[in-house]
Amino acid sequence: MAETREFIARDSKMPISCYFSELQNCNEPLFCDAIVEIMKIDHQRFPSNSNETPLIDINTLTFIRPLLQSKIDSCQTSRELDLNTQVANLLPLCKRLAIECHSAVKSRNMEDLMSLKMSQLHESVWSSTKLFWLCSEDAVERIFSLIYVTARLEWIISCLVCRRLQLKDNLQSEEVRDILGRDLVQILQCILGCVKGFNLKNLTWHGFVSPSNIPTELFSLLFCSVLTVSSRLSEHKFQTRNSLKVPLIQNLPSAPKISLSTCQNIVKNSLLVHKDQLEMWLTLLQHSAHLWNSSVPASDHITMVTSVNVVLLQQSLRKLWVVTSGSNPTRCSAQNTEFYITLDEIFSPSCNSDDPRPAASYFSSTYSKCQTDLSSENVLISVLGSGTFHALLDLFVHGDGLRLRDKLSHCECDGVDVSVSHHLFYLSMAILARFCDPFIQNSCSDLISFYDSYQHRFHPFCMMIEVVKNVETISEKLTRFGEEVDKSGIDERKADFIEKLNVLLKVKNKYCVTKPSVSLFVGPAKTKYFSLILEIFKKIEMFSSELLEVAKTKFELYKERKLRSRQRQNFSTLITALPYFTKCIGLSRTFLYSSVNHVENLTIYDFEENKSFVKFLKGSLKCYENLVAVVGLSKWIEIGGFLVTFLNDWNNLFSESVLSACSEV
Secondary structure, rough: OEEEEEOOOOOOOOOOHHHHHHHHOOOOOOHHHHHHHOOOOOOOOOOOOOOOOOOEEEEOOEEEEEHHHHHHHHOOOOOOOOHHHHHHHHHHHHHHHHHHHHHHHHOOOOHHHOOOOOOOHHHHHOOOOEEEEEOOOHHHHHHHHHHHHHHHHHHHHHHOOOOOHHHHHHOHHHHHHHHHHHHHHHHHHHHOOOOOOOHHHHHHHOOOOOOOOOOOHHHHHHHOOOHHHHHHHHOOOOOOOOOOOOOOOOOOOOOOOHHHHHHHHHHHOOOOOOOOHHHHHHHHHHHHHHHOOOOOOHHHHHHHHHHHHHHHHHHHHHHHHHOOOOHHHHOOOOOOOOEEEEEHHOOOEEEEOOOOOOHHHHHHOOOOOOOOOOEEEHHHHHHHHHHHHHHHHHHHHHOOOOOOHHHHHHHOOOOOOOOOOOOHEEEEHHHOOOOOOOOHHHOOOOOOOOOOOOOOOHHHHHHHHHHHHHHHHHHHHHHHHHHHHHHHOOOOOOOHHHHHHHHHHHHHHHHHOOEEEHHHOHHHHHHHHHHHHHHHHHHHHHHHHOOOOOOHHHHHHOOOOOOOOOHHHHHHHHHHHHHHHHHHHHHHHHHHHHHOOOOOOOOHHHHHHHHHHHHHHHHHHHHHHHHHHHHHOOHHHHHHHHHHHHHHHHHHHHHHHHHHHHHHH
């Protein structure tokens, strides 16, 4: 089946050198002036030795609820204000609170901080020492901790409401306000969950942070907020929710190893590394080297290293996208607090450098110019090569893939396997190395070549092929079983089945396709299309495998004459229909392969309008669902009759819909 895995992608790379001068000049500040102004903390306006009553308990480093609530109430002229206005009004109070927190934290040494009895949740939720890095003297360690803590805090709050929503949405729920208190929730909104506040969650996980652009006081404010969350949670029953799994990349050869010194040379010389994030990259190298050399690496350390790598790589890819798309260099920064250039847009098949919308909007039904507004091809494919691009899509985009950024930023996974972290790291080095001087490129040419030849693992069509192979194996077994039954003298095939077989074979010859080709990109419409196909084949796989097992069992009983009259009749009907059923499986694949070659312009509206081939797919799925329902009810005594009904339904769908579908697409 390997020959079917063909994708249309441009392998001829653009001359990378032509982008070197633009990349060298593209070093916009990560934060725009508006964000810098929000982050600025005026110590003269909020002196740490203020005579006002402190809002934080120096012993527990947690907020004093009555005092904090009264201060927040005095900041708000009305509780009916919208969230952005509320947060804007709270900024001065948060800045004063940040100074108080920093003063309180500085009065304790690290040993004292780590000995604080946070709550009964300490071991189950904050067992990692990465939390205490928020108080570190090392600016890079504080950023690393920020990446870890913001995701972990989102997970804790989502556990309170038992639903997977974004942090900003969960913070607005009544359940969270009732448990944590309205005062603490509003402080968290100001720190993490609102574009008019510090907005640390989004700025961090979209890759805009650096050791120099976040005041130290804000780390102390976040640390004390986390302690207060833990303290207030200890008063309530807290139940963790199940996390998603990050799939492994099966059968992936190990990437060629390069030394730590070579990695350091790559990072120091690559034009994709933002100057404000160089120190973070170098620290990441040290942590990664420690990880690879450890015989039993700690799970939280793997997660942190992988998370930091995702954050930094995202900003490097954004910089490359901005330059190759001819976009305004300011889009490389957080200039627009509403729409960052995200991975969604970076990996879009096309780009419109004048359009500030995220790429996902091009596939949204709320826009009338769906898929027609894209002005130019995404040159990133040609610059990086399809192999490297496939690797990135597998890691970040494909629904059945790893979706690393989404799962890590929302803390939706229990951890990351070290092989995944290793793969991401060397892929990052291969990408950065392309934009170094020729000497460094040559020193890691094997690594670059390794990712040039990367084969996709999670493209929807690739996933479909794996299921199809399983179905074909079962179909072959069914055919062999039918031949075995024939030799035993059961041969009651009726003329109408033979006639239907002949009709389907003619259709097969007309639309036979053995090597479908699929584009590199799969938008939401084609994703729905492939999802339907996958569901159909999964139902076929489920039904066929159980049908085979039951047919074998019934056949033994038939030979031993242990079936009653009606059971023997049903079994004869089942055997009569088997050859036709196996042909239906083969023709399902034939048509699906044929239609795959014609879905390049498929839009979401085709599903709403129910074009013929969409009707066929939905009808086919319903047919197989009915059969699986029979399996679930264990009505094997009636399976022969159900199978005949299914075959008639399927034949009607095929003959009425498929012929017109092929002409439509």
